[in-house]
Amino acid sequence: MNNYVKAGNLQVSKILYDFINLEALPGSGVDQKQFWADLESLVKDLTPKNKELLAKRDEIQDKLDTWHRENKENMEFAKYKGFLKEIGYLEEGVEDFQITTENVDSEIALQAGPQLVVPANNARYAINAANARWGSLYDALYGTDAISDEGGAGREGSYNPLRGEKVIEFAREFLDQAAALKDSSHKEAVKYAIVDGRLSVTLSNGSTTGLNEAEKLAGYQGHPENPTAVLLKNNGLHFEIQIDSNHLIGKTDKAGIKDILLEAAITTIMDCEDSVAAVDAEDKVLVYRNWFGLMKGDLASIFQKGDKSITRTLNPNRTYTAPLGGEITLSGRSLMFVRNVGHLMTNNAILDQEGHEIQEGILDCAITSLLAKHSILGNGRYQNSEKGSIYIVKPKMHGSEEAAFANQLFNRVEDMLGLERHTIKIGVMDEERRTSLNLKACIRQVKDRIAFINTGFLDRTGDEIHTSMEAGSMVRKNDMKSTSWLQGYEKSNVNIGLASGFQGRAQIGKGMWAMPDRMEDMLKQKIGQLKAGANTAWVPSPTAATLHALHYHQIDVTDEQNKLIKESKDLQDAILEIPLAPNISWSKEEIQEELENNSQGILGYVVRWVEQGIGCSKVPDVHDIGLMEDRATLRISSQHLANWLHHGICTKDEVLDTLQRMAKVVDKQNAGDPAYQPMSENYENSVAFQAACDLVFKGYDQPNGYTEPILHRRRLEAKAKFAVKQ
Ligand SMILES: CC(=O)SCCNC(=O)CCNC(=O)[C@H](O)C(C)(C)COP(=O)(O)OP(=O)(O)OC[C@H]1O[C@@H](n2cnc3c(N)ncnc32)[C@H](O)[C@@H]1OP(=O)(O)O
Numbered sequence: 065m066n067n068y069v070k071a072g073n074l075q076v077s078k079i080l081y082d083f084i085n086l087e088a089l090p091g092s093g094v095d096q097k098q099f100w101a102d103l104e105s106l107v108k109d110l111t112p113k114n115k116e117l118l119a120k121r122d123e124i125q126d127k128l129d130t131w132h133r134e135n136k137e138n139m140e141f142a143k144y145k146g147f148l149k150e151i152g153y154l155e156e157g158v159e160d161f162q163i164t165t166e167n168v169d170s171e172i173a174l175q176a177g178p179q180l181v182v183p184a185n186n187a188r189y190a191i192n193a194a195n196a197r198w199g200s201l202y203d204a205l206y207g208t209d210a211i212s213d214e215g216g217a218g219r220e221g222s223y224n225p226l227r228g229e230k231v232i233e234f235a236r237e238f239l240d241q242a243a244a245l246k247d248s249s250h251k252e253a254v255k256y257a258i259v260d261g262r263l264s265v266t267l268s269n270g271s272t273t274g275l276n277e278a279e280k281l282a283g284y285q286g287h288p289e290n291p292t293a294v295l296l297k298n299n300g301l302h303f304e305i306q307i308d309s310n311h312l313i314g315k316t317d318k319a320g321i322k323d324i325l326l327e328a329a330i331t332t333i334m335d336c337e338d339s340v341a342a343v344d345a346e347d348k349v350l351v352y353r354n355w356f357g358l359m360k361g362d363l364a365s366i367f368q369k370g371d372k373s374i375t376r377t378l379n380p381n382r383t384y385t386a387p388l389g390g391e392i393t394l395s396g397r398s399l400m401f402v403r404n405v406g407h408l409m410t411n412n413a414i415l416d417q418e419g420h421e422i423q424e425g426i427l428d429c430a431i432t433s434l435l436a437k438h439s440i441l442g443n444g445r446y447q448n449s450e451k452g453s454i455y456i457v458k459p460k461m462h463g464s465e466e467a468a469f470a471n472q473l474f475n476r477v478e479d480m481l482g483l484e485r486h487t488i489k490i491g492v493m494d495e496e497r498r499t500s501l502n503l504k505a506c507i508r509q510v511k512d513r514i515a516f517i518n519t520g521f522l523d524r525t526g527d528e529i530h531t532s533m534e535a536g537s538m539v540r541k542n543d544m545k546s547t548s549w550l551q552g553y554e555k556s557n558v559n560i561g562l563a564s565g566f567q568g569r570a571q572i573g574k575g576m577w578a579m580p581d582r583m584e585d586m587l588k589q590k591i592g593q594l595k596a597g598a599n600t601a602w603v604p605s606p607t608a609a610t611l612h613a614l615h616y617h618q619i620d621v622t623d624e625q626n627k628l629i630k631e632s633k634d635l636q637d638a639i640l641e642i643p644l645a646p647n648i649s650w651s652k653e654e655i656q657e658e659l660e661n662n663s664q665g666i667l668g669y670v671v672r673w674v675e676q677g678i679g680c681s682k683v684p685d686v687h688d689i690g691l692m693e694d695r696a697t698l699r700i701s702s703q704h705l706a707n708w709l710h711h712g713i714c715t716k717d718e719v720l721d722t723l724q725r726m727a728k729v730v731d732k733q734n735a736g737d738p739a740y741q742p743m744s745e746n747y748e749n750s751v752a753f754q755a756a757c758d759l760v761f762k763g764y765d766q767p768n769g770y771t772e773p774i775l776h777r778r779r780l781e782a783k784a785k786f787a788v789k790q
């Protein structure tokens with residue numbers, strides 16, 4: 065239970081109050097009394113507008129539902145579009161403009177590369193993510209299906225030399241691609257040295273050669289004649305050939321190479337939103353304290369791995385000798401964004417004058433910015449942004465009025481924290497239909513502080529289903545990928561970003577690879593996001609970041625973007641195409657498969673969220689492929705089931721029966737977890753099972769199909785139940 069303290073007219077949970085007063089404010093240059101007074105004014109001034117924006121979302125949804133009910137039988141596209149304009153869903157056109165964001169770090173403005181996302185409440189993972197700026201290519205290849213098991217090259221056992229050979233071959237091919245040698249191949253290299261500021265490579269036939277493009281040599285470590293590391297740079301990304309002929313792997317390699325270290329997660333999003341379960345002050349303080357540690361550079365995590373106790377801290381910078389002498393330093397850590405929650409939720413960490421929970425998005429912005437200010441002031445071991453900026457990702461905004469509101473919030477927070485205007489940069493998630501359709505207008509509202517747009521296609525798919533719930537039955541979940549709206553949306557996002565001058569100033573990002581164990585497939589497919597013009601794209605793990613980095617060596621995204629600038633066209637009509645199943649001809653088996661797949665994903669995710677407070681999980685689907693599940697994927701699955709129920713594709717009994725059977729499957733999958741409470745022992749009594757039922761059976765009524773209200777309520781219930789049991 066929260067224990068509240070008065071701060072002016074606010075009631076602040078004691079745990080948060082103490083954290084702010086004793087840890088966050090000291091050294092920030094912000095006076096304690098003033099801070100609480102300013103926070104109270106911020107809440108008082110901005111809450112009415114926030115609520116009004118939420119009410120507008122509901123009004124629009126009601127109008128859409130009514131329109132579809134009335135026009136379902138003969139839907140005319142021109143009439144539909146006219147109606148959307150009339151209700152302000154499609155906003156007025158916007159004159160061309162260019163974004164003017166200043167002080168954007170080169171990792172965002174100039175370097176194309178992977179973007180890692182990590183739940184901010186998990187210190188062990190969050191530190192790992194920050195350190196994933198650099199990743200071992202050998203480990204990423206050896207440890208995943210990126211290298212096939214064929215020919216006796218399996219992963220079992222301690223070290224399989226056959227697999228090792230395959231890894232080395234792959235890595236040599238990478239070197240040939242990213243730093244080609246004149247008239248030869250790295251496969252022939254037996255020695256690397258630095259001679260007169262250039263790379264000199266001795267080949268197996270005794271001759272020497274150098275790089276095709278000498279300027280790709282960026283530095284080295286060790287003695288120039290016998291370097292321990294050779295630093296190269298291609299398409300703006302660094303990588304290191306690490307040499308040690310005494311090392312277990314190095315001694316099997318004719319040039320003594322023990323690894324290739326890749327610059328990988330150039331940027332990382334520390335997520336306070338869809339991958340975390342934070343429902344009260346205790347949870348929020350954990351999230352905030354980790355972010356604070358990351359900003360000051362002193363976050364540490366001590367944990368047991370196998371029989372080893374590990375203390376994980378942030379990596380230092382990397383130093384090298386420049387080719388012609390002198391020292392160069394590269395950051396050892398990813399540049400960090402923090403994802404705040406959207407405009408929807410409230411949190412009981414602080415209550416306002418009337419005793420109402422305050423808007424969580426307002427709280428997040430004020431606190432995460434205050435904590436990041438310490439990094440700007442140089443209060444810690446490392447500085448996150450060389451340019452003195454704070455990077456906040458704002459999710460789930462609907463249309464330009466909501467973007468304007470975020471801008472107003474950021475202005476106010478800058479003022480209360482004594483930060484210069486536009487210190488706080490914004491990353492706008494393009495993940496709601498009303499934002500995709502009015503993206504240019506949204507960007508214009510934040511044009512002086514925008515640092516990224518990103519197609520969050522998972523939430524966006526959930527919103528697609530919910531928005532047009534009354535229009536009819538949606539295609540199967542896996543068929544969404546090939547729908548017109550999704551392709552139009554992805555292209556339009558890039559077009560609008562490029563037309564608004566994002567090149568050289570801000571990221572145009574693309575969405576998550578949600579199959580963390582399918583690295584072979586990722587290597588084949590995720591390159592498509594670069595070809596589509598994205599200079600960053602989301603990955604779920606450091607290993608995926610390392611492998612995805614290979615794509616940026618193969619493709620110069622600026623060239624791709626330059627081609628796209630010329631082809632740009634208006635895709636609004638494609639985005640408006642509703643993904644309705646053209647004719648309902650699914651077999652009973654197909655329907656059942658869809659129900660089972662959705663139910664398994666929902667239950668596998670929700671049970672850990674509600675009962676263990678884990679906001680992101682790898683959950684096996686019906687084909688036993690581990691899928692990254694977060695609140696956005698939950699939104700899709702629950703809305704999809706709600707849509708099929710609403711249109712009679714399945715009955716409530718069928719869905720309930722499926723949920724119950726899948727609960728048994730999920731219980732089995734979790735049997736090894738001592739903290740796990742089986743759902744199937746008593747469905748009525750299982751808070752997680754009931755939460756899953758609510759998400760589906762009350763899915764139609766959830767605001768924009770969001771899962772947060774039900775998850776928060778049920779998590780609070782489970783916490784209370786657990787506390788009583790104890
Ligand atoms: C739609 C959206 O909003 S997407 C954005 C939200 N999604 C995310 O943030 C996804 C982040 N990813 C994750 O949380 C995890 O990778 C999961 C839940 C998908 C899988 O986690 P697990 O089942 O624990 O993965 P697995 O066992 O394969 O790997 C664990 C190891 O990888 C590391 N790891 C996994 N994911 C991450 C990550 N995102 N960042 C840093 N390290 C990570 C862990 O630190 C751990 O290594 P350690 O033992 O040395 O600490």
Ligand SMILES: O=CC(=O)O
Pocket residue numbers: 338459493495519520521522523524575576696
């Ligand atoms: O936040 C990302 C998404 O796909 O949703």
Ligand SMILES: [Mg+2]
Pocket residue numbers: 338459493495520522523524696
């Ligand atoms: Mg999202």
